[in-house]
Amino acid sequence: MDNEPARSVRVLTPTGMLGAGFPEATVERGLELGADVIAVDGGSTDSGPYYLGASQPKTTRAAVARDLRVLLKAAARAGIPLIVGSCGTSGTDNGVDWVSEIVADIQADEGLSLPVARIYSEQDADRLKEQLTAGRIHPLPPLGDLQPDTLDSCTHIVGMMGHEPIVAAIEAGAQVVLAGRATDTAVAAAYPLMKGMPAGPTWHASKIVECGGQCTSDPRAGGVLATIDTDGFTIEPLDPTAACTPILVAAHMLYETVNPFRMREPDGTLDVSEATYTALDDRTVRVEGSRFHVADQHTVKLEGARVTGYETMSFSAVRDPHILAQIDDWADLLRAVLTQRVEQTLGLGEDKYAFDVRLYGHNAVLEQADPAQGPPREVGVMLLVNAPDQETATAVAKIANPLMLHLPTADMHYLPSLAFATSPAEIERGPAYEFVLNHAVDTTTPTDMFRIEIEETPRHG
Structure with missing residues (x-):
């Protein structure tokens, strides 16, 4: 060598x-x-x-x-x-x-x-704030100028x-x-x-x-x-x-x-x-x-991640052809009813938590860009709840439980039975993270x- x-x-x-x-x-x-x-x-x-x-x-x-x-x-x-x-x-x-x-x-x-x-x-946030003050840290697209509190919010920062x-x-x-x-x-x-x-x-x-x-x-x-x-x-x-x-x-x-x-x-x-x-x-x-x-x-590129909240996930499957024929409307109904019941039950407005309904087998990956036509044969419904604490995230998911099991469409005259993938249906995922740094440091x-x-x-x- x-x-x-x-x-x-x-x-x-x-x-x-x-x-x-x-x-x-x-x-x-x-x-x-x-x-x-x-x-x-x-x-x-x-x-x-x-x-x-x-x-x-x-x-x-x-x-x-x-x-x-x-x-x-x-x-x-x-x-x-x-x-x-x-x-x-x-x-x-x-x-x-x-x-x-x-x-x-x-x-x-x-x-x-x-x-x-x-x-x-790994990089120290205080040291990076000194670099930021000195004008040595620059944003990479699509992010804008870095704020000092963004550095403080990161659990870990690395330089590439x-x-x-x-x-x-x-x-x-x-x-x-x-x-x-x-x-x-x-x-x-x-x-x-x-x-x-x-x-x-x-x-x-x-x-x-x-x-x-x-x-x-x-x-x-x-x-x-x-x-x-x-x-x-x-x-x-x-x-x-x-x-x-x-x-x-x-x-x-x-x-x-x-x-x-x-x-x-x-x-x-x-x-x-x-x-x-x-x-x-x-x-x-x-x-x-x-x-x-x-x-x-x-230059050295920075990568950093911070906690965005705590997540709880549920997953059920739809095989009912009547629901599948209008699956987007059913998903919109699920969102609306869940939002209403969370307000009624927990007293939480939409600014206190967030949730996402993803229809796997129907537009979950490409969404509206998906070229597939016609109703799907079966759909997996993923509910992902994010809240400031795990208890709240799980509480919201539990309110969604009966909806993901039995929610009928507006024109159905029977109560459908859907299928949860796990028991219990609510899976606590712990803290969720997001990338917040896409910036370069001018090095000495x-x-x-x-x-x-x-x-x-x-x-x-």
């Missing part, structure tokens, strides 16, 4: 997210092909704000430990770095420590002694690091890097950039490999190996039966990007508008022409918002 210039760097990405699983044989093949680094993302905001707000992982410990055991043994055997980004799903300090404890247990079990770096990315803190950790002697919140691409880009690979091909390759095998003909078969050099990069699946094609590789620039040709990183912008994608054979693709424009100001240095701790002797127990 010296810093001598390299002619190429091979990045092994075993899966799109740590804990998602992968065939162990694909990692072995990556080592046989000469992998120089193993890079894997450990988190995401795809599943909503709860994981950041509560600082909880979405993956089970057993799944993360299984993947890490394979990867740690591979990194030790090959003498190469292992980099994990956005530990614990959201990259909070607790998430980094959670993954670090798993690593320590595995190292003890397997007799390994790889030096570990922990990079913490680029490659620089990861490089600093490796240069300080770490072979295993456990990073807090990081851009998905920084995890794969750090080592090639450290070894002198050009920024254009490196960032582009890192974008393509961020989701493991998603850029292949069989995303379930395992990850990919990207070989980055001074002129471009080559990418191939780790499973010999899977294939990369120019269309599959190019299409990944459409994934989670506002512009399929440009993507912003903390230190600049990737530009693939002139990139070419060439099939070298029936399963390997060569990409050239990627460029990177260095920004005048290095690329690493000054992050804290790096190197552990030469792994902790055991």
Whole structure:
């Protein structure tokens, strides 16, 4: 892991997210092909704000430990770095420590002694308010100017690091890097950039490999190996039966990007508008022409979540054809009657709580944009109540209980019987969260918002 210039760097990405699983044989093949680094993302905001707000992982410990055991043994055997980004799903300090404890247990079990770096990315609200006062925090669309009380309301705030803190950790002697919140691409880009690979091909390759095998003909078969050099990069699946094609590789620039040709990183912008994608054979693709424009100001994106209230959920199913023929009217009636009864029973106006009725099987996902025509065959009715406290949320849901079980339409002459999915019907979900930060901080240095701790002797127990 010296810093001598390299002619190429091979990045092994075993899966799109740590804990998602992968065939162990694909990692072995990556080592046989000469992998120089193993890079894997450990988190995401795809599943909503709860994981950041509560600082909880979405993956089970057993799944993360299984993947890490394979990867740690591979990194030790090959003498190469292992980099994990956005530990614990959201990259909070607790998430980094959670993954670090798993690593320590595995190292003890397997007799390994790889030096570990922990990079913490949580941010202090008071420190950020100083940055805000200094004019160093700017909104990203669609949000407006940040207010200080928004920072105070967050249960957790993280800064999204680029490659620089990861490089600093490796240069300080770490072979295993456990990073807090990081851009998905920084995890794969750090080592090639450290070894002198050009920024254009490196960032582009890192974008393509961020989701493991998603850029292949069989995303379930395992990850990919990207070989980055001074002129471009080559990418191939780790499973010999899977294939990369120019269309599959190019299409990944459409994934989670506002512009399929440009993507912003903390230190600049990737530009693939002139990139070419060439099939070298029936399963390997060569990409050239990627460029990177260095920004005048290095920035770090902030993510923060806060509690919006407490939720209780109920779910019933409608199979009655008379109701289904006018399901929208029935849902409107449910809303109106529930609002009236909550006022009568609890004395609560609509400003004291909120609820949502979602009709799964009929417009729940696309709403009015759904092209489906005609009445549905069956519909699942989800009621989601949000209130300042759990007791109130559950009380509202309980008032809705008989309505979700027996509410007839205005023209029905019998009492229908619907079907609850659970007993009791009311499921208390606890605190609900929302994302409230989409802002960038002008940094003094690329690493000054992050804290790096190197552990030469792994902790055991």
